[in-house]
Amino acid sequence: MSTPDRAPFTDLPSLIQSVAWPVMPEAGQALIRTLSDDDVDTFDVCRIIKKDPTLTASLLRMANSAMFGLSGSVDTLERAVSVVGVSMVRNRALSLCLARTCHFPPGMDRMAFWHYSLLCAGYAQWLADLCEVDDQEAWLCGMMLRLGGLSVVQARPEYLYAIETESDGSAMRWLNQRRLVGFDEGEVTAELAQHWDFPQALVLGLRQGAQPLTGRQFSRLAAVLHLAARLADAGGQLTTETADKLPMVLLTLLRLNPQDLFDNAPDVAALADVSMFS
Numbered sequence: 001m002s003t004p005d006r007a008p009f010t011d012l013p014s015l016i017q018s019v020a021w022p023v024m025p026e027a028g029q030a031l032i033r034t035l036s037d038d039d040v041d042t043f044d045v046c047r048i049i050k051k052d053p054t055l056t057a058s059l060l061r062m063a064n065s066a067m068f069g070l071s072g073s074v075d076t077l078e079r080a081v082s083v084v085g086v087s088m089v090r091n092r093a094l095s096l097c098l099a100r101t102c103h104f105p106p107g108m109d110r111m112a113f114w115h116y117s118l119l120c121a122g123y124a125q126w127l128a129d130l131c132e133v134d135d136q137e138a139w140l141c142g143m144m145l146r147l148g149g150l151s152v153v154q155a156r157p158e159y160l161y162a163i164e165t166e167s168d169g170s171a172m173r174w175l176n177q178r179r180l181v182g183f184d185e186g187e188v189t190a191e192l193a194q195h196w197d198f199p200q201a202l203v204l205g206l207r208q209g210a211q212p213l214t215g216r217q218f219s220r221l222a223a224v225l226h227l228a229a230r231l232a233d234a235g236g237q238l239t240t241e242t243a244d245k246l247p248m249v250l251l252t253l254l255r256l257n258p259q260d261l262f263d264n265a266p267d268v269a270a271l272a273d274v275s276m277f278s
Helices: 012-017 026-034 042-050 053-063 077-084 086-101 110-130 135-144 147-155 157-165 170-180 185-195 200-207 220-234 240-244 248-253 258-263
Strands: none
Touching (some): 042 053, 042 077, 042 086, 053 077, 053 086, 110 135, 110 220, 135 220, 147 157, 147 170, 147 185, 157 170, 170 220, 200 220, 220 248, 240 258
């Protein structure tokens, strides 16, 4: 299908000024401030979350879903933290806050978007565990990677079909975003993360996620995000064919072997429970 002839943006500030920038809920802002605090504890995180009753209820439902992978029921935030840790609870709470900020244009499948994002997050966490990258930072960035795509489509709604439907996988989607709009979703998400005061290492990983070999500084997190997005494209269980299609240069840099990935593939059903986003 042909697309309207419209010049892409030449700089990110122009793109950003053309869209309504999402507003992070107060609890989310407070949780983001703890990302750079090595001394944050259970009390701090639970206190922030409990100030938002809706967030608290949603997080407890999430804790009792397949996403947390717990065998027993969890009825308090403190119990959830004691079992899975502060970072995991905080990041899942942040994901719920992020979901509140998102506005989907007509014609864009909201649940498919979140299913992909959760798959990307889950694969990013799994890959990070295999190559000495912080797995919770990887999960959070994997969850966020596609957020910039909403702004891209908001800025150029006439390209929705070309970007979201005609693109066969993340690599082509990123290429079409840069060709038609001027920037890919990772670059736009990075600006959003910068606006929300996320740590710079996470901003860098998001900015280079679509093109992890083009930056002056190689980001292992960006490489993990790129691979996770490519794995999420398949939607189902990892196969040898899927693993073989991953960029070998990134696998080499991260010291990952395609066969090892296939042999230790995670359970996709546990990665992408979208019930919390319905």
